[in-house]
Amino acid sequence: xxxxxxxxxxxxxxxxxxxxxxxxxxxxxxxxxxxxxxxxxxxxxxxxxxxxxxxxxxxxxxxxxxxxxxxxxxxxxxxxxxxxxxxxxxxxxxxxxxxxxxxxxxxxxxxxxxxxxxxxxxxxxxxxxxxxxxxxxxxxxxxxxxxxxxxxxxxxxxxxxxxxxxxxxxxxxxxxxxxxxxxxxxxxxxxxxxxxxxxxxxxxxxxxxxxxxxxxxxxxxxxxxxxxxxxxxxxxxxxxxxxxxxxxxxxxxxxxxxxxxxxxxxxxxxxxxxxxxxxxxxxxxxxxxxxxxxxxxxxxxxxxxxxxxxxxxxxxxxxxxxxxxxxxxxxxxxxxxxxxxxxxxxxxxxxxxxxxxxxxxxxxxxxxxxxxxxxxxxxxxxxxxxxxxxxxxxxxxxxxxxxxxxxxxxxxxxxxxxxxxxxxxxxxxxxxxxxxxxxxxxxxxxxxxxxxxxxxxxxxxxxxxxxxx
Amino acid sequence: xxxxxxxxxxxxxxxxxxxxxxxxxxxxxxxxxxxxxxxxxxxxxxxxxxxxxxxxxxxxxxxxxxxxxxxxxxxxxxxxxxxxxxxxxxxxxxxxxxxxxxxxxxxxxxxxxxxxxxxxxxxxxxxxxxxxxxxxxxxxxxxxxxxxxxxxxxxxxxxxxxxxxxxxxxxxxxxxxxxxxxxxxxxxxxxxxxxxxxxxxxxxxxxxxxxxxxxxxxxxxxxxxxxxxxxxxxxxxxxxxxxxxxxxxxxxxxxxxxxxxxxxxxxxxxxxxxxxxxxxxxxxxxxxxxxxxxxxxxxxxxxxxxxxxxxxxxxxxxxxxxxxxxxxxxxxxxxxxxxxxxxxxxxxxxxxxxxxxxxxxxxxxxxxxxxxxxxxxxxxxxxxxxxxxxxxxxxxxxxxxxxxxxxxxxxxxxxxxxxxxxxxxxxxxxxxxxxxxxxxxxxxxxxxxxxxxxxxxxxxxxxxxxxxxxxxxxxxxxxxxxxxxx
Numbered sequence: 001x002x003x004x005x006x007x008x009x010x011x012x013x014x015x016x017x018x019x020x021x022x023x024x025x026x027x028x029x030x031x032x033x034x035x036x037x038x039x040x041x042x043x044x045x046x047x048x049x050x051x052x053x054x055x056x057x058x059x060x061x062x063x064x065x066x067x068x069x070x071x072x073x074x075x076x077x078x079x080x081x082x083x084x085x086x087x088x089x090x091x092x093x094x095x096x097x098x099x100x101x102x103x104x105x106x107x108x109x110x111x112x113x114x115x116x117x118x119x120x121x122x123x124x125x126x127x128x129x130x131x132x133x134x135x136x137x138x139x140x141x142x143x144x145x146x147x148x149x150x151x152x153x154x155x156x157x158x159x160x161x162x163x164x165x166x167x168x169x170x171x172x173x174x175x176x177x178x179x180x181x182x183x184x185x186x187x188x189x190x191x192x193x194x195x196x197x198x199x200x201x202x203x204x205x206x207x208x209x210x211x212x213x214x215x216x217x218x219x220x221x222x223x224x225x226x227x228x229x230x231x232x233x234x235x236x237x238x239x240x241x242x243x244x245x246x247x248x249x250x251x252x253x254x255x256x257x258x259x260x261x262x263x264x265x266x267x268x269x270x271x272x273x274x275x276x277x278x279x280x281x282x283x284x285x286x287x288x289x290x291x292x293x294x295x296x297x298x299x300x301x302x303x304x305x306x307x308x309x310x311x312x313x314x315x316x317x318x319x320x321x322x323x324x325x326x327x328x329x330x331x332x333x334x335x336x337x338x339x340x341x342x343x344x345x346x347x348x349x350x351x352x353x354x355x356x357x358x359x360x361x362x363x364x365x366x367x368x369x370x371x372x373x374x375x376x377x378x379x380x381x382x383x384x385x386x387x388x389x390x391x392x393x394x395x396x397x398x399x400x401x402x403x404x405x406x407x408x409x410x411x412x413x414x415x416x417x418x419x420x421x422x423x424x425x426x427x428x429x430x431x432x433x434x435x436x437x438x439x440x441x442x443x444x445x446x447x448x449x450x451x452x453x454x455x456x457x458x459x460x461x462x463x464x465x466x467x468x469x
Numbered sequence: 470x471x472x473x474x475x476x477x478x479x480x481x482x483x484x485x486x487x488x489x490x491x492x493x494x495x496x497x498x499x500x501x502x503x504x505x506x507x508x509x510x511x512x513x514x515x516x517x518x519x520x521x522x523x524x525x526x527x528x529x530x531x532x533x534x535x536x537x538x539x540x541x542x543x544x545x546x547x548x549x550x551x552x553x554x555x556x557x558x559x560x561x562x563x564x565x566x567x568x569x570x571x572x573x574x575x576x577x578x579x580x581x582x583x584x585x586x587x588x589x590x591x592x593x594x595x596x597x598x599x600x601x602x603x604x605x606x607x608x609x610x611x612x613x614x615x616x617x618x619x620x621x622x623x624x625x626x627x628x629x630x631x632x633x634x635x636x637x638x639x640x641x642x643x644x645x646x647x648x649x650x651x652x653x654x655x656x657x658x659x660x661x662x663x664x665x666x667x668x669x670x671x672x673x674x675x676x677x678x679x680x681x682x683x684x685x686x687x688x689x690x691x692x693x694x695x696x697x698x699x700x701x702x703x704x705x706x707x708x709x710x711x712x713x714x715x716x717x718x719x720x721x722x723x724x725x726x727x728x729x730x731x732x733x734x735x736x737x738x739x740x741x742x743x744x745x746x747x748x749x750x751x752x753x754x755x756x757x758x759x760x761x762x763x764x765x766x767x768x769x770x771x772x773x774x775x776x777x778x779x780x781x782x783x784x785x786x787x788x789x790x791x792x793x794x795x796x797x798x799x800x801x802x803x804x805x806x807x808x809x810x811x812x813x814x815x816x817x818x819x820x821x822x823x824x825x826x827x828x829x830x831x832x833x834x835x836x837x838x839x840x841x842x843x844x845x846x847x848x849x850x851x852x853x854x855x856x857x858x859x860x861x862x863x864x865x866x867x868x869x870x871x872x873x874x875x876x877x878x879x880x881x882x883x884x885x886x887x888x889x890x891x892x893x894x895x896x897x898x899x900x901x902x903x904x905x906x907x908x909x910x911x912x913x914x915x916x917x918x919x920x921x922x923x924x925x926x927x928x929x930x931x932x933x934x935x936x937x938x939x940x941x942x943x944x945x946x947x948x949x950x951x952x953x954x955x
Contacts, residue, residue, distance in 0.1 A: 050533050050868045052511030087499040094786040099854045100505070101861030103950070120861045122506035128504050152823075156754070160801045160821045163753035166647040224509070224784025236497060268751055269647045271640060288621040300567070302580040314577075315633055318640040338644075340636055371584035380589045380604055381535050 002158070018444045019203065029390055032227070038243040039215025042234055043394050043404050045222045047387065052102070053129045054387035055222035057135075058118040060218075061211035063191070064110045064184035064250055064329070072154065072191010073199060075108040077207060081115060082106070086137025088130060092204040096126045097198030111328040112399055121224040125233050128221075132237035135217065138208055158190050166269045167439055173457050174277055177261055177435050178332065184250045184328050192417050213244020218398045222390040234331045252329035255279035260433040264448035265457040267439050268404055272447045274345045275437040276335040276352065276456055280429045283326045285401060289413045290421040291324035291333055291429065296372035297364050298335075298355075300321040303371075306335070309355045311457055316343040316351060323360050324350055333429055345438050347450035356430050373415065380411065476569045511863060513890040514873050515709045523724045525695035525716060529708040532870055539870040540617070541602040543878050546699045546729035547595045549667035549812075551688065558672030559680045559687050560594035562634055563688045567592045567601070569630035570624040573657035574616075576630065582616055590617045596880055597731070597810050598665070600691070600771055604871060607705040611714050616717040617685035621693050638677050649749055649923045650821070652946050657921040659948035660745050661762055661815055663737040668762075668812060694726020695719075703876045704870040706944055731811035736762055739917040742933055742939040744831075747946055748926035755827040755924030757803075759834055760817035763912055766809035766883050773904040774807055774895045774912065779855035780905075781805050781841045782818055788837050788845075789818060797833060799826040807912075828932035832921065835938055838918075842909045847902060860894045 026191035031045040058347075062460075066073045084090035097104040102119035115134075117127040162168040172188035179186035210216075219238075221230055257279055281287050298306045299322040319338040323330060337348045383389045397406025437449035438459075448454045474594075516530035525542075548560040570576045586609045592601040601621055605613045621932060623727055645651045655671060662669030702711040739761070764770060775783075782789040782805025793803045805819030818838065822830040841847070865875045880889050922929070923946075934941060943951040 049577050051512075051864050052868065088635060091786055094504070094784070095854060096502075098784050099786070099858050101858050101863070101865070120505075120866075121509055124506075125503035126505065129499075149795065149798050153794055153801060156794075156798070156821070156823050158803040159753040159823060160590075164649060164821065166644070237499075240497075267646075271647075301584050303584070305578050308577075311637075312633070315636070318637045333489060338640065341716075367581075371581065374585050374587040376587070378537075378604065381537050381606065382604070384535055385537070396682065 001105060014271075026375070028408065029394060029405075031394055031404055033398065036214065036235070036238060038238070038241055039213070039217075040238055040241070041218040041398060042231075042340065043218065043391075043398060044225075044227050044230060045220070045390060045394060046225065046227060047222065047390070048224045051121045051224050052118060052387060053124045053221065053225050054116060054118045054391045055219065055221055055353055056114060056388065056391035056395060057131055057217055057387060058112050058114045058399050059212060059246065060216050060399050062109050062111040062113060062190040063187065064092045064252065065211065066184075066185070066187070066191075067285070068182055068205060069195060070199060071187040071195045072189075073132055073195075073203065073207060074113055074236060075189055075191060076151060076154050076196060076199060077204065078106045078108045078113050079154055080147060080204060081134050081138065083146045083150060083392035084141055085134040085154065088133045093130050096123060096130060109327065110185055114392075114395070116388060116391070124221070124225050124230065128230075128233045128237050131219070132241065132293065132428045135214065135238070139205055141411040142201070142204065142208075147199070147201055147204060151199070155196060156198075157195060158193065162188075167267060167273060169267070170275060170439065172436065173263065173265055173437060174275070174332070174435065177263060177437075177457075178255055178257070178277065178279060179330075180253075183254070184252050185327065186210045186322040192242070192327070198380065210245060211247060214241050215243050216247050218395055220392040220394050220398075220404075226413070236416075237349060254281075255332070257433040257435070261435045262448075262454040263435065263457050264438045264440060264445050264451065264454040266442045266445060269439065269441055271338060272438060272440045272444070274337045274339070274348050274352075275439070276333075276349070276434055277437070278333045278429050278432055278434040280324060280331040280425075281326065282329045282331050284328070285331075285426070286413075287425050288324065288326050288331065289410070290417045290425045291326075291331070293369070293372050293414065293417045294364075294422050294426055295323035295333070296375075297368045298359070301371070305355050305359060306352065310337065310348070310351055315431060316340055316347060316350060345440075345447060346451075349436065349449040356426070360423070360427045360430060363426065364419050364433060364436045366419065369417070369419055369422065373417075373468055376411065376414065406439040478569065508861070509864070511691075511890070511894070512867070514703075514867055514877070516877050517705075517713060518887075519708075519712065521700075521712075521716065523695040523719075525698040525700055525719075525722075526881065527712060528699065528701045528881070529706065529711045529751045530701075530873055531701045531705075531707060532703060532873065533705050536607040536705045537604065537870050538607050538702065538706050539602070539604050539874045540610070540614060541600055541701045541874050541878060542621075543699045543701065543882060544594075544599045544692065544694075545699070545882055546692075547597040547599050549596050549733075550729040550731065551594075551692050553684070555676060556680055556684055557676040558600065558638070559669050559676075559684050559688050560692070561672065562631070562638065562677075563596050563685045563692070564592040564599065564601075565634055566626050566630060566685055566689075567620040567624050569627055569634075569900055570625050571619045572625060573623070574619060579581060579616060579620065583613070586613050586616075589611055590620060592620070595691070597812075601693075602794040610706070611718070611869070614714060614718040620720070622719075622722060624689065626682055626685050626689070630720075631680075631682050631685060635677060635680070638672075639674060641665065642672070642674060642677065644944055649752055649754070649756045650751070652747060653758050653921060653923045656745065656747055656923070656948040657758040657760070657815070657817065657945070658914075658943055660919045660944075661760070666734055666736065668733070669816075688898045691726075695722055695724060696726035697728045699878055699881050701874045703874040703877070733812040736813060739914070740826075740919075742916060742918045744922060744933055744939045744941045745925040745944050745948075746926060746930060746933070746941055747921070747944050747948075749923050750922070750925055752925045752926065753824060754821040755824055755829055755830075755922050755929055756819070756821050757827070757830065757834070758817055758819040758921045759838070759918055760815050760819075761914055761917055762813040763807050763814055763816040764809070769905075770908045770912070771809070773908045775859060775902045776852065776855045776897065777841070777905050777909055778806055779849045779858060781837065783855075784858065788840065789820075789834070792837060793820070793822075793833050797826070797829070799823055799830040799833070801831075803834075812902060818915075822924075824928050825925055827922065828936050831922075831933065831938060832936055835915075838913055838915060841857055842913050842915065843906060847905050849902075852900075852905070854904060856897050856900070859897050863890065863893060866890075870888055905946065
């Protein structure tokens with residue numbers, strides 16, 4: 001993120017989808033889509049409810065396109081995109097967005113990078129002009145000073161969101177432990193301090209030329225506008241940007257653990273936490289939907305299985321969360337437990353396993369399945385209230401499935417999830433080797449779950465603490 | 470008419486444009502910033518306001534775009550007005566306990582019923598107001614409202630549920646101590662207002678441990694009263710339908726309660742500017758909060774202060790962030806704001822700063838604060854941008870049923886006129902440069918700033934001292950003075 005308040009990974013935690021039958025037929029976001037000769041895909045969806053528009057561009061590049069030694073690059077680049085371009089002096093982008101009552105931001109995930117403007121509807125043309133200019137002419141004004149300034153900001157983002165955050169390093173510990181060295185998902189989106197320091201001006205330029213061409217971009221315009229007028233503006237500002245080289249998508253081996261791992265990490269915290277993570281599948285796999293439904297059956301509501309057993313019945317936990325977290329190519333199922341005082345992580349792990357074993361054996365009840373799906377209609381309608389939310393739905397489908405209307409396919413898939421599907425994914429994935437991570441207070445390694453069998457996390461310690469700059 | 474014709478022309482043009490793109494593009498001057506179209510007309514949603522027999526105010530605003538309805542009961546007055554001495558936290562605990570069961574439903578049954586309706590009922594009590602609310606599909610509105618009503622009026626507050634909630638709350642308080650940002654905010658409040666003022670108080674281990682079931686029952690009975698309630702229904706409904714639903718679901722909610730007074734004790738005497746340092750060994754960043762008590766929401770200076778803060782620290786390109794993040798690279802983001810309420814809410818500027826740059830950033834913060842009170846005069850361009858941003862951002866406040874509900878309810882809670890949004894642009898426009906300088910000098914009192922920093926003492930103390938900005942006092946994470954031996 002260019003601005004704080006959402007994590008880099010927020011986009012990965014897309015709300016799990018669940019459904020209700022009667023509504024499924026009305027599931028529509030009206031849109032039209034077309035492609036410019038230079039390869040830019042454009043999606044338009046008109047909604048005149050509020051006199052505002054969202055312009056949102058997804059570039060199909062994320063941290064998985066980086067190479068080891070240059071991690072954090074895609075995200076650093078996201079920041080560079082806000083420093084002005086050939087015809088847009090620094091600062092004007094903000095002035096034409098937040099300066100007129102709108103907003104802007106960008107975000108980076110393992111899979112893609114996005115940029116958006118939310119503006120009063122009379123500022124659509126300038127937003128398109130701004131986006132076209134940085135797509136076509138960013139390098140005209142890029143220099144090492146600009147790069148260094150944003151490098152410092154990103155290091156501060158890392159300090160704020162990871163290093164100075166209790167439990168803030170868990171995601172990168174898991175990335176490194178879950179995937180083999182060199183795997184495209186094995187490093188964190190934010191990157192390492194050392195790699196951020198190492199990025200050269202030439203690295204940045206080469207990255208831009210390859211990944212920021214129109215043929216690697218998809219743009220959505222959603223809100224109060226005239227489509228014919230918008231098409232003319234798109235043509236005017238984007239039409240002559242040259243097509244780039246075809247982009248090679250990285251080959252991503254499926255996540256697989258040969259054997260389970262037990263890790264312990266000492267953090268500046270007073271309350272320990274237990275994390276369990278199993279390798280699962282990415283968003284395109286048919287098992288993604290039942291895995292998401294399983295998350296809702298295991299945690300969230302008071303009567304969800306883990307919540308009820310650990311927080312309400314035995315009361316050994318203060319909080320429990322369980323969810324499928326899926327990216328374009330890979331996914332994981334994760335359980336997080338916060339103990340109540342006087343209860344150990346070893347005890348919590350055994351209790352979680354007991355619930356999961358029972359669930360694998362019996363599968364969900366019809367009512368559990370129904371409850372898990374009942375929130376979908378409302379969630380979907382809420383999503384329709386926001387131009388930006390709709391744009392992201394359409395773009396997610398267009399970029400990853402080549403179908404802007406994919407959300408309704410996903411909705412149907414979730415609706416169709418059966419008790420047998422959930423039971424099958426529970427036994428398939430939760431029966432496999434997993435990573436158990438205990439985060440414990442400094443000097444309290446003995447608080448880890450099965451401490452004697454746990455390996456101390458050392459691989460990432462060297463780069464922490466924000467001491468380098 | 471002109472607009473229409475132009476659009477039709479463009480539509481026709483698009484078809485041929487693809488073929489002549491290269492020709493057309495040769496003449497495109499990309500240095501020319503596209504001019505905005507005509508400013509869209511502001512449509513403030515209409516609403517009806519009626520008084521129910523039990524004294525509650527009912528507000529209904531129709532919006533039929535989607536089959537959604539937002540329901541909200543807001544109570545005027547909050548923890549600061551209703552929590553007994555030594556029981557800070559009972560308000561939030563009571564709100565949480567509303568999910569634990571009623572005379573006819575167990576906690577599990579409430580949860581299951583709401584899951585099947587696809588929604589949740591949220592209750593919370595803040596410092597000066599509280600609410601119980603949900604968002605539902607239109608078809609599930611009455612069923613969800615019936616459960617809300619049961620939770621609010623018939624909760625049984627089982628003793629064992631209170632013990633469970635207490636234990637979980639204590640874990641949360643322990644976890645909060647590890648969050649430098651939370652510690653910073655708590656110590657800042659305590660330094661500004663002192664332990665005797667409600668603004669300086671919060672729930673502590675001791676107060677949470679002291680709360681009894683009787684306290685919870687008493688709070689529920691005293692607090693959730695129609696005499697201080699504003700019921701706001703927004704969405705796919707009508708005033709008639711909404712009123713009938715509300716009167717049916719809340720039929721047993723009888724008259725009682727009234728709006729509390731907001732008389733706060735006198736503020737502690739302002740003290741000369743000082744740095745209050747809270748040691749957080751190993752912290753990668755220093756959390757900085759700079760400020761002092763400010764005006765209430767009903768200050769006549771409100772609009773001038775909004776424009777002022779937009780220039781100083783309300784936005785990305787505001788002076789503070791443009792300097793400390795974008796030019797200096799000391800932070801991922803800094804900002805400022807006035808925390809308006811019924812009482813003297815704080816003016817605060819701050820952010821998380823790279824440990825090694827704590828002193829350098831503080832120098833820049835002080836430079837910008839001195840700048841805004843006169844050393845770096847506010848330009849016409851800054852004023853123009855700030856005003857445009859505030860005025861043109863207004864439609865965003867009506868972009869969803871929940872947003873509309875907040876926009877209308879806040880007028881009633883804060884005692885603002887019904888035509889507030891219609892006259893908003895005019896009031897922002899009327900702010901002058903002289904107004905800005907006057908309110909800056911009045912509310913950003915450099916002589917009496919409290920500078921609260923949570924960071925690694927070993928790495929920042931000497932450097933902060935060397936800035937000679939203000940003397941340093943060490944505090945612990947509760948905001949109490951640390952003795953010299955520590």
